Amino acid sequence: MxxxxxxxxxxxxxxxxxxxxxxxxxxxxxxxxxxxxxxxxxxxxxxxxxxxxxxxxxxxxxxxxxxxxxxxxxxxxxxxxxxxxxxxxxxxxxxxxxxxxxxxxxxxxxxxxxxxxxxxxxxxxxxxxxxxxxxxxxxxxxxxxxxxxxxxxxxxxxxxxxxxxxxxxxxxxxxxxxxxxxxxxxxxxxxxxxxxxxxxxxxxxxxxxxxxxxxxxxxxxxxxxxxxxxxxxxxxxxxxxxxxxxxxxxxxxxxxxxxxxxxxxxxxxxxxxxxxxxxxxxxxxxxxxxxxxxxxxxxxxxxxxxxxxxxxxxxxxxxxxxxxxxxxxxxxxxxxxxxxxxxxxxxxxxxxxxxxxxxxxxxxxxATLINNKNYYINSDKFLIENNSNKTLPIYHWENKSYSSQFYSKGSVKTIKDNIELSKKINSKEPFLIIIPHKKIKNIDSKNLKLLKETMSNYKKSSYIFN
Incomplete structure:
Protein backbone atom coordinates (compact mmCIF):
# COMPACT_ATOMS: atom_id res chain seq x y z
CA MET A 1 0.00 0.00 0.00
CA ALA A 367 -9.75 -1.20 -24.25
CA THR A 368 -11.07 2.29 -24.92
CA LEU A 369 -7.73 3.49 -26.29
CA ILE A 370 -7.50 0.63 -28.77
CA ASN A 371 -11.17 1.16 -29.66
CA ASN A 372 -12.07 -2.42 -28.85
CA LYS A 373 -14.26 -1.75 -25.81
CA ASN A 374 -17.46 -1.91 -27.82
CA TYR A 375 -16.74 -5.39 -29.10
CA TYR A 376 -16.54 -7.14 -25.73
CA ILE A 377 -19.42 -5.44 -23.89
CA ASN A 378 -22.71 -7.34 -23.63
CA SER A 379 -24.91 -4.42 -24.62
CA ASP A 380 -26.71 -3.23 -27.75
CA LYS A 381 -25.86 0.42 -27.04
CA PHE A 382 -23.25 0.85 -29.76
CA LEU A 383 -25.19 -1.17 -32.31
CA ILE A 384 -28.05 1.31 -31.90
CA GLU A 385 -26.30 4.62 -31.25
CA ASN A 386 -23.64 4.24 -33.97
CA ASN A 387 -26.34 4.09 -36.61
CA SER A 388 -25.79 7.12 -38.84
CA ASN A 389 -29.49 7.45 -39.66
CA LYS A 390 -31.19 8.13 -36.33
CA THR A 391 -34.67 8.11 -37.89
CA LEU A 392 -34.56 4.47 -38.99
CA PRO A 393 -36.96 2.11 -37.21
CA ILE A 394 -35.06 -0.49 -35.16
CA TYR A 395 -35.84 -4.18 -34.95
CA HIS A 396 -34.38 -7.13 -33.07
CA TRP A 397 -34.43 -10.63 -34.47
CA GLU A 398 -36.74 -13.04 -32.58
CA ASN A 399 -36.46 -11.61 -29.02
CA LYS A 400 -35.50 -8.03 -28.29
CA SER A 401 -32.93 -7.42 -25.56
CA TYR A 402 -33.42 -5.12 -22.59
CA SER A 403 -30.47 -2.95 -23.63
CA SER A 404 -32.01 -2.51 -27.09
CA GLN A 405 -35.23 -1.41 -25.41
CA PHE A 406 -33.39 1.04 -23.14
CA TYR A 407 -31.14 2.63 -25.75
CA SER A 408 -33.91 2.89 -28.35
CA LYS A 409 -36.10 4.50 -25.64
CA GLY A 410 -38.62 1.71 -26.03
CA SER A 411 -39.04 2.00 -29.80
CA VAL A 412 -37.31 -1.29 -30.78
CA LYS A 413 -39.66 -3.93 -32.13
CA THR A 414 -39.30 -7.63 -32.82
CA ILE A 415 -39.16 -9.46 -36.14
CA LYS A 416 -39.98 -13.03 -35.13
CA ASP A 417 -39.47 -15.02 -38.33
CA ASN A 418 -38.59 -14.89 -42.03
CA ILE A 419 -42.19 -14.24 -43.02
CA GLU A 420 -42.20 -10.98 -41.04
CA LEU A 421 -38.72 -10.12 -42.31
CA SER A 422 -39.74 -10.69 -45.94
CA LYS A 423 -42.80 -8.46 -45.51
CA LYS A 424 -40.63 -5.75 -44.03
CA ILE A 425 -38.12 -5.96 -46.88
CA ASN A 426 -40.88 -6.00 -49.50
CA SER A 427 -42.29 -2.79 -48.06
CA LYS A 428 -39.08 -1.10 -49.35
CA GLU A 429 -38.86 1.02 -46.19
CA PRO A 430 -35.33 1.29 -44.71
CA PHE A 431 -34.77 -0.19 -41.25
CA LEU A 432 -32.06 -1.39 -38.87
CA ILE A 433 -32.10 -4.90 -37.44
CA ILE A 434 -29.96 -6.46 -34.71
CA ILE A 435 -29.25 -10.16 -35.13
CA PRO A 436 -27.45 -12.41 -32.59
CA HIS A 437 -24.63 -14.39 -34.18
CA LYS A 438 -26.12 -17.63 -32.84
CA LYS A 439 -29.35 -16.97 -34.72
CA ILE A 440 -27.95 -15.76 -38.04
CA LYS A 441 -28.48 -19.31 -39.38
CA ASN A 442 -32.22 -18.81 -38.94
CA ILE A 443 -32.29 -15.98 -41.50
CA ASP A 444 -33.30 -16.95 -45.00
CA SER A 445 -30.28 -16.57 -47.30
CA LYS A 446 -32.25 -14.42 -49.76
CA ASN A 447 -33.22 -12.01 -47.02
CA LEU A 448 -29.71 -11.96 -45.55
CA LYS A 449 -28.19 -10.92 -48.88
CA LEU A 450 -30.37 -7.80 -48.87
CA LEU A 451 -29.07 -6.72 -45.44
CA LYS A 452 -25.82 -4.79 -45.07
CA GLU A 453 -23.84 -5.31 -41.89
CA THR A 454 -22.96 -2.00 -40.21
CA MET A 455 -21.40 -2.99 -36.90
CA SER A 456 -20.81 -6.00 -34.68
CA ASN A 457 -19.69 -7.10 -31.25
CA TYR A 458 -18.84 -10.54 -29.91
CA LYS A 459 -22.54 -11.48 -29.63
CA LYS A 460 -24.48 -9.59 -32.27
CA SER A 461 -24.35 -7.58 -35.47
CA SER A 462 -26.49 -4.74 -36.73
CA TYR A 463 -27.70 -4.73 -40.33
CA ILE A 464 -29.34 -2.05 -42.40
CA PHE A 465 -31.83 -2.40 -45.22
CA ASN A 466 -32.15 0.59 -47.56
Missing part, protein backbone atom coordinates in the same frame (compact mmCIF):
# COMPACT_ATOMS: atom_id res chain seq x y z
CA UNK A 2 1.23 3.47 -0.83
CA UNK A 3 1.44 5.73 2.21
CA UNK A 4 1.59 9.50 2.13
CA UNK A 5 2.69 12.40 4.27
CA UNK A 6 0.99 13.00 7.60
CA UNK A 7 -1.27 15.59 5.95
CA UNK A 8 -2.84 12.97 3.67
CA UNK A 9 -4.31 9.93 5.36
CA UNK A 10 -3.93 6.93 3.04
CA UNK A 11 -7.26 5.38 4.05
CA UNK A 12 -9.16 8.57 3.25
CA UNK A 13 -7.29 8.94 -0.03
CA UNK A 14 -8.01 5.44 -1.26
CA UNK A 15 -11.68 5.55 -0.25
CA UNK A 16 -12.20 8.79 -2.18
CA UNK A 17 -10.25 7.47 -5.17
CA UNK A 18 -12.20 4.21 -5.26
CA UNK A 19 -15.50 6.08 -5.17
CA UNK A 20 -14.30 8.30 -8.02
CA UNK A 21 -13.19 5.25 -10.03
CA UNK A 22 -16.55 3.58 -9.49
CA UNK A 23 -18.37 6.81 -10.42
CA UNK A 24 -16.39 7.07 -13.65
CA UNK A 25 -17.15 3.47 -14.57
CA UNK A 26 -20.83 4.07 -13.77
CA UNK A 27 -20.75 6.83 -16.37
CA UNK A 28 -18.59 5.15 -19.00
CA UNK A 29 -19.79 1.52 -19.15
CA UNK A 30 -23.03 0.76 -21.03
CA UNK A 31 -25.89 -1.02 -19.29
CA UNK A 32 -25.41 -4.76 -19.54
CA UNK A 33 -27.86 -7.46 -20.59
CA UNK A 34 -29.74 -9.17 -19.11
CA UNK A 35 -30.30 -8.13 -15.51
CA UNK A 36 -28.91 -4.60 -15.32
CA UNK A 37 -30.46 -3.38 -18.56
CA UNK A 38 -33.77 -4.98 -17.58
CA UNK A 39 -34.03 -3.05 -14.30
CA UNK A 40 -32.90 0.16 -15.98
CA UNK A 41 -35.53 -0.26 -18.69
CA UNK A 42 -38.25 -0.89 -16.10
CA UNK A 43 -37.22 2.36 -14.38
CA UNK A 44 -37.10 4.23 -17.71
CA UNK A 45 -40.66 3.12 -18.52
CA UNK A 46 -41.78 4.16 -15.05
CA UNK A 47 -40.28 7.63 -15.47
CA UNK A 48 -41.76 7.98 -18.97
CA UNK A 49 -45.27 6.73 -18.18
CA UNK A 50 -45.39 8.28 -14.70
CA UNK A 51 -46.87 5.01 -13.44
CA UNK A 52 -45.29 4.65 -9.99
CA UNK A 53 -47.45 1.72 -8.88
CA UNK A 54 -47.07 -0.99 -11.51
CA UNK A 55 -43.58 -1.93 -12.62
CA UNK A 56 -43.56 -2.67 -16.37
CA UNK A 57 -41.08 -4.87 -18.19
CA UNK A 58 -42.48 -3.51 -21.45
CA UNK A 59 -45.28 -1.06 -22.15
CA UNK A 60 -48.43 -2.49 -20.62
CA UNK A 61 -46.66 -5.67 -19.42
CA UNK A 62 -46.47 -5.79 -15.60
CA UNK A 63 -43.30 -6.95 -13.87
CA UNK A 64 -44.26 -8.90 -10.77
CA UNK A 65 -40.86 -10.29 -9.78
CA UNK A 66 -39.68 -7.44 -7.54
CA UNK A 67 -41.04 -4.60 -5.38
CA UNK A 68 -40.52 -0.99 -6.48
CA UNK A 69 -37.85 0.64 -4.28
CA UNK A 70 -34.89 0.22 -6.65
CA UNK A 71 -37.06 1.15 -9.64
CA UNK A 72 -38.33 4.25 -7.86
CA UNK A 73 -34.77 5.35 -7.11
CA UNK A 74 -33.58 4.97 -10.72
CA UNK A 75 -36.76 6.56 -12.11
CA UNK A 76 -36.35 9.57 -9.81
CA UNK A 77 -32.71 9.80 -10.88
CA UNK A 78 -33.80 9.79 -14.55
CA UNK A 79 -36.19 12.66 -13.85
CA UNK A 80 -33.33 14.66 -12.29
CA UNK A 81 -30.35 13.77 -14.50
CA UNK A 82 -31.93 12.51 -17.70
CA UNK A 83 -32.03 8.96 -19.09
CA UNK A 84 -28.45 7.67 -19.11
CA UNK A 85 -26.22 5.05 -17.52
CA UNK A 86 -24.90 7.24 -14.73
CA UNK A 87 -28.40 8.29 -13.67
CA UNK A 88 -29.57 4.66 -13.66
CA UNK A 89 -26.68 3.66 -11.37
CA UNK A 90 -26.39 6.81 -9.24
CA UNK A 91 -28.82 5.67 -6.48
CA UNK A 92 -26.75 2.53 -5.85
CA UNK A 93 -23.60 4.57 -5.53
CA UNK A 94 -25.39 6.75 -2.96
CA UNK A 95 -26.77 3.77 -1.02
CA UNK A 96 -23.32 2.26 -0.61
CA UNK A 97 -21.87 5.62 0.40
CA UNK A 98 -24.61 5.79 3.07
CA UNK A 99 -23.58 2.31 4.26
CA UNK A 100 -19.97 3.47 4.51
CA UNK A 101 -20.97 6.51 6.57
CA UNK A 102 -23.29 4.39 8.73
CA UNK A 103 -20.62 1.94 9.89
CA UNK A 104 -17.55 4.16 10.16
CA UNK A 105 -18.33 4.95 13.78
CA UNK A 106 -17.51 1.40 14.81
CA UNK A 107 -13.91 1.93 13.73
CA UNK A 108 -13.77 5.23 15.63
CA UNK A 109 -14.99 3.49 18.79
CA UNK A 110 -11.95 1.21 18.59
CA UNK A 111 -9.63 4.17 18.10
CA UNK A 112 -9.22 3.46 14.38
CA UNK A 113 -9.63 5.60 11.29
CA UNK A 114 -13.29 6.17 10.38
CA UNK A 115 -12.70 5.00 6.79
CA UNK A 116 -11.09 1.62 7.49
CA UNK A 117 -14.44 -0.25 7.11
CA UNK A 118 -15.05 1.77 3.93
CA UNK A 119 -11.68 0.75 2.48
CA UNK A 120 -12.42 -2.89 3.24
CA UNK A 121 -15.87 -2.70 1.65
CA UNK A 122 -14.69 -0.87 -1.46
CA UNK A 123 -11.98 -3.46 -2.06
CA UNK A 124 -14.41 -6.39 -1.81
CA UNK A 125 -15.28 -7.26 -5.45
CA UNK A 126 -18.99 -7.88 -4.71
CA UNK A 127 -19.42 -4.56 -2.93
CA UNK A 128 -17.49 -2.37 -5.39
CA UNK A 129 -19.35 -4.07 -8.27
CA UNK A 130 -22.74 -3.30 -6.72
CA UNK A 131 -21.76 0.30 -6.05
CA UNK A 132 -22.62 0.73 -9.69
CA UNK A 133 -24.99 -1.98 -10.85
CA UNK A 134 -28.71 -1.47 -11.38
CA UNK A 135 -30.30 -4.22 -9.30
CA UNK A 136 -32.39 -4.86 -6.21
CA UNK A 137 -29.52 -6.38 -4.21
CA UNK A 138 -27.84 -3.10 -3.25
CA UNK A 139 -31.08 -1.69 -1.85
CA UNK A 140 -31.72 -4.92 0.07
CA UNK A 141 -28.18 -4.88 1.49
CA UNK A 142 -28.66 -1.27 2.60
CA UNK A 143 -31.93 -2.15 4.33
CA UNK A 144 -30.42 -5.21 6.05
CA UNK A 145 -27.55 -3.03 7.28
CA UNK A 146 -29.96 -0.37 8.54
CA UNK A 147 -32.03 -2.97 10.43
CA UNK A 148 -29.05 -4.73 12.01
CA UNK A 149 -27.16 -1.57 12.98
CA UNK A 150 -30.33 0.04 14.32
CA UNK A 151 -31.06 -3.05 16.41
CA UNK A 152 -27.59 -2.97 17.97
CA UNK A 153 -27.65 0.75 18.64
CA UNK A 154 -31.17 0.63 20.08
CA UNK A 155 -30.22 -1.75 22.88
CA UNK A 156 -26.75 -0.27 23.53
CA UNK A 157 -27.38 3.41 22.96
CA UNK A 158 -30.79 3.94 24.57
CA UNK A 159 -30.54 7.73 24.78
CA UNK A 160 -30.73 8.09 20.99
CA UNK A 161 -34.35 7.23 20.22
CA UNK A 162 -33.90 7.62 16.45
CA UNK A 163 -32.34 4.14 16.16
CA UNK A 164 -35.50 2.52 17.54
CA UNK A 165 -37.52 3.96 14.68
CA UNK A 166 -34.84 3.41 12.03
CA UNK A 167 -35.09 -0.29 12.85
CA UNK A 168 -38.73 -0.35 11.73
CA UNK A 169 -38.08 2.04 8.84
CA UNK A 170 -35.39 -0.37 7.62
CA UNK A 171 -37.88 -3.25 7.72
CA UNK A 172 -40.48 -1.21 5.80
CA UNK A 173 -37.97 -0.18 3.16
CA UNK A 174 -36.70 -3.75 2.95
CA UNK A 175 -40.21 -4.96 2.16
CA UNK A 176 -40.21 -2.46 -0.70
CA UNK A 177 -36.66 -3.38 -1.75
CA UNK A 178 -37.03 -7.13 -2.16
CA UNK A 179 -39.97 -8.27 -0.07
CA UNK A 180 -40.27 -10.50 3.03
CA UNK A 181 -36.67 -11.69 2.53
CA UNK A 182 -35.69 -8.69 4.70
CA UNK A 183 -37.29 -10.46 7.68
CA UNK A 184 -35.82 -13.85 6.74
CA UNK A 185 -32.28 -12.41 6.62
CA UNK A 186 -32.46 -10.31 9.80
CA UNK A 187 -34.84 -11.93 12.30
CA UNK A 188 -33.04 -15.32 12.75
CA UNK A 189 -29.56 -13.93 13.59
CA UNK A 190 -31.13 -11.39 15.96
CA UNK A 191 -33.23 -14.11 17.62
CA UNK A 192 -30.26 -16.47 18.04
CA UNK A 193 -28.18 -13.63 19.52
CA UNK A 194 -31.00 -12.86 21.99
CA UNK A 195 -31.17 -16.54 22.88
CA UNK A 196 -27.43 -16.87 23.49
CA UNK A 197 -27.18 -13.79 25.71
CA UNK A 198 -30.69 -14.01 27.23
CA UNK A 199 -31.68 -10.54 26.03
CA UNK A 200 -35.41 -11.05 25.42
CA UNK A 201 -36.50 -8.67 28.17
CA UNK A 202 -33.96 -6.05 27.10
CA UNK A 203 -35.07 -6.19 23.48
CA UNK A 204 -38.75 -6.23 24.38
CA UNK A 205 -38.33 -3.07 26.45
CA UNK A 206 -36.07 -1.27 24.00
CA UNK A 207 -38.41 -0.92 21.04
CA UNK A 208 -41.79 0.80 20.49
CA UNK A 209 -43.28 -2.37 19.01
CA UNK A 210 -46.81 -1.13 18.36
CA UNK A 211 -45.81 2.22 16.88
CA UNK A 212 -42.87 0.63 15.09
CA UNK A 213 -45.02 -2.03 13.48
CA UNK A 214 -47.39 0.73 12.39
CA UNK A 215 -44.46 2.63 10.82
CA UNK A 216 -43.33 -0.48 8.92
CA UNK A 217 -46.89 -1.10 7.75
CA UNK A 218 -47.43 2.50 6.61
CA UNK A 219 -44.21 2.36 4.58
CA UNK A 220 -44.82 -0.98 2.85
CA UNK A 221 -48.47 -2.09 2.82
CA UNK A 222 -50.02 0.71 0.69
CA UNK A 223 -47.89 -0.18 -2.33
CA UNK A 224 -48.61 -3.92 -2.02
CA UNK A 225 -52.32 -3.17 -1.82
CA UNK A 226 -52.30 -0.82 -4.81
CA UNK A 227 -50.11 -3.19 -6.87
CA UNK A 228 -52.57 -6.06 -6.31
CA UNK A 229 -55.50 -3.81 -7.15
CA UNK A 230 -53.90 -2.62 -10.39
CA UNK A 231 -52.74 -6.09 -11.52
CA UNK A 232 -54.56 -8.91 -9.65
CA UNK A 233 -52.36 -11.97 -9.11
CA UNK A 234 -49.25 -10.01 -8.12
CA UNK A 235 -49.31 -11.02 -4.43
CA UNK A 236 -49.61 -14.74 -5.20
CA UNK A 237 -46.84 -14.65 -7.80
CA UNK A 238 -44.44 -12.53 -5.76
CA UNK A 239 -44.93 -13.96 -2.26
CA UNK A 240 -45.59 -17.62 -3.09
CA UNK A 241 -43.70 -17.90 -6.37
CA UNK A 242 -40.65 -15.70 -5.91
CA UNK A 243 -40.10 -16.43 -2.21
CA UNK A 244 -40.95 -20.12 -1.89
CA UNK A 245 -41.14 -21.86 -5.25
CA UNK A 246 -37.99 -20.18 -6.59
CA UNK A 247 -36.06 -20.98 -3.40
CA UNK A 248 -37.08 -24.64 -3.45
CA UNK A 249 -36.77 -25.25 -7.19
CA UNK A 250 -34.15 -23.91 -9.61
CA UNK A 251 -36.33 -24.88 -12.59
CA UNK A 252 -39.54 -23.34 -11.28
CA UNK A 253 -41.94 -23.50 -14.23
CA UNK A 254 -43.92 -20.44 -13.21
CA UNK A 255 -41.02 -18.01 -13.57
CA UNK A 256 -42.26 -15.31 -15.94
CA UNK A 257 -39.10 -13.23 -16.27
CA UNK A 258 -36.00 -15.05 -15.09
CA UNK A 259 -33.63 -17.54 -16.59
CA UNK A 260 -32.32 -20.85 -15.16
CA UNK A 261 -29.95 -20.26 -12.26
CA UNK A 262 -29.40 -23.84 -11.16
CA UNK A 263 -26.33 -24.19 -8.95
CA UNK A 264 -24.89 -27.05 -6.93
CA UNK A 265 -26.04 -27.19 -3.31
CA UNK A 266 -23.72 -25.07 -1.18
CA UNK A 267 -22.63 -22.86 -4.10
CA UNK A 268 -23.35 -19.78 -1.98
CA UNK A 269 -20.14 -20.50 -0.01
CA UNK A 270 -18.10 -20.58 -3.21
CA UNK A 271 -19.59 -17.22 -4.17
CA UNK A 272 -18.70 -15.87 -0.73
CA UNK A 273 -15.06 -16.94 -0.82
CA UNK A 274 -14.66 -15.90 -4.44
CA UNK A 275 -16.42 -12.52 -4.50
CA UNK A 276 -15.34 -11.33 -1.04
CA UNK A 277 -11.65 -11.96 -1.66
CA UNK A 278 -9.21 -11.17 0.01
CA UNK A 279 -10.98 -10.07 3.19
CA UNK A 280 -13.09 -13.17 3.79
CA UNK A 281 -9.92 -15.28 3.71
CA UNK A 282 -8.15 -12.93 6.12
CA UNK A 283 -11.18 -12.89 8.40
CA UNK A 284 -11.58 -16.68 8.34
CA UNK A 285 -8.02 -17.10 9.62
CA UNK A 286 -8.59 -14.56 12.43
CA UNK A 287 -11.89 -16.12 13.46
CA UNK A 288 -10.34 -19.58 13.60
CA UNK A 289 -7.44 -18.39 15.73
CA UNK A 290 -9.86 -16.68 18.12
CA UNK A 291 -12.59 -19.34 18.03
CA UNK A 292 -12.65 -19.80 21.79
CA UNK A 293 -13.60 -16.15 22.28
CA UNK A 294 -16.26 -15.80 19.60
CA UNK A 295 -19.40 -16.49 21.63
CA UNK A 296 -18.18 -14.66 24.72
CA UNK A 297 -18.20 -11.21 23.14
CA UNK A 298 -21.68 -9.83 22.36
CA UNK A 299 -20.50 -7.65 19.45
CA UNK A 300 -18.43 -10.40 17.80
CA UNK A 301 -21.26 -12.89 18.19
CA UNK A 302 -23.76 -10.45 16.69
CA UNK A 303 -21.56 -9.83 13.64
CA UNK A 304 -20.71 -13.50 13.23
CA UNK A 305 -24.37 -14.54 13.28
CA UNK A 306 -25.16 -11.79 10.78
CA UNK A 307 -22.35 -13.04 8.54
CA UNK A 308 -23.15 -16.75 8.74
CA UNK A 309 -26.93 -16.76 8.55
CA UNK A 310 -27.36 -15.69 4.91
CA UNK A 311 -25.03 -18.33 3.40
CA UNK A 312 -26.44 -20.97 5.77
CA UNK A 313 -29.95 -20.09 4.65
CA UNK A 314 -29.06 -20.33 0.95
CA UNK A 315 -26.92 -23.46 1.33
CA UNK A 316 -29.78 -25.78 0.38
CA UNK A 317 -31.03 -23.60 -2.48
CA UNK A 318 -29.96 -24.30 -6.05
CA UNK A 319 -31.65 -21.19 -7.42
CA UNK A 320 -29.21 -18.42 -6.58
CA UNK A 321 -26.66 -16.00 -7.99
CA UNK A 322 -23.61 -14.32 -6.46
CA UNK A 323 -25.35 -11.01 -5.52
CA UNK A 324 -27.19 -12.96 -2.80
CA UNK A 325 -24.10 -12.46 -0.62
CA UNK A 326 -24.40 -8.65 -0.73
CA UNK A 327 -26.24 -8.35 2.64
CA UNK A 328 -23.21 -9.78 4.50
CA UNK A 329 -20.48 -7.53 3.13
CA UNK A 330 -20.89 -5.18 6.12
CA UNK A 331 -20.27 -7.80 8.84
CA UNK A 332 -17.17 -8.92 6.93
CA UNK A 333 -15.90 -5.33 7.04
CA UNK A 334 -16.81 -4.79 10.70
CA UNK A 335 -15.33 -8.09 11.89
CA UNK A 336 -12.13 -7.36 9.96
CA UNK A 337 -12.06 -3.88 11.50
CA UNK A 338 -12.40 -5.45 14.97
CA UNK A 339 -9.24 -7.49 14.36
CA UNK A 340 -7.47 -4.71 12.47
CA UNK A 341 -4.59 -4.21 14.88
CA UNK A 342 -3.92 -7.96 14.96
CA UNK A 343 -3.75 -8.44 11.19
CA UNK A 344 -0.23 -9.00 9.92
CA UNK A 345 0.98 -7.79 6.53
CA UNK A 346 -1.80 -5.20 6.25
CA UNK A 347 0.04 -3.17 3.62
CA UNK A 348 0.46 -6.20 1.37
CA UNK A 349 -3.17 -7.30 1.82
CA UNK A 350 -4.49 -3.81 1.07
CA UNK A 351 -2.25 -3.62 -2.01
CA UNK A 352 -3.70 -6.90 -3.28
CA UNK A 353 -7.24 -5.73 -2.50
CA UNK A 354 -6.70 -2.41 -4.30
CA UNK A 355 -5.42 -4.19 -7.38
CA UNK A 356 -8.90 -5.43 -8.36
CA UNK A 357 -10.71 -2.06 -8.89
CA UNK A 358 -7.57 -0.39 -10.24
CA UNK A 359 -7.01 -3.19 -12.74
CA UNK A 360 -10.66 -2.87 -13.82
CA UNK A 361 -10.09 0.81 -14.60
CA UNK A 362 -6.83 0.09 -16.43
CA UNK A 363 -8.39 -2.66 -18.54
CA UNK A 364 -11.32 -0.41 -19.42
CA UNK A 365 -8.98 2.47 -20.31
CA UNK A 366 -6.74 0.30 -22.48
Missing amino acids: IFFSKKINPYNFWVVLLILIRSFLNYAIPLMDKTEARYAEIARIMAETNNWTTLQIDYGVPFWAKPPLSTWLSAISFNIFGVNEFAARFPYLLLNIFVILLIGKYAKRNGLNFFIPALILLTIPEFILHTGVVSTDTALAFCVTLVMVSFWESIHNKKQFLWKYLFFIGLGLGLLAKGPIIIILTAPPIFIWMLIFKKFKTVWGSFPWILGTLITSIIAIPWYYLAEQKTPGFIDYFIVGEHFKRFLSSDWKGDKYGFPKSQPIGMIWVFLFLFAIPWIQVLTVKLWKNKTQLFKDKWLTFLLLWLLWTPLFFTISKSLIHPYIMPIMVPIALLTTHYWNEIKYKKQIITIALAIPILALLIFSI
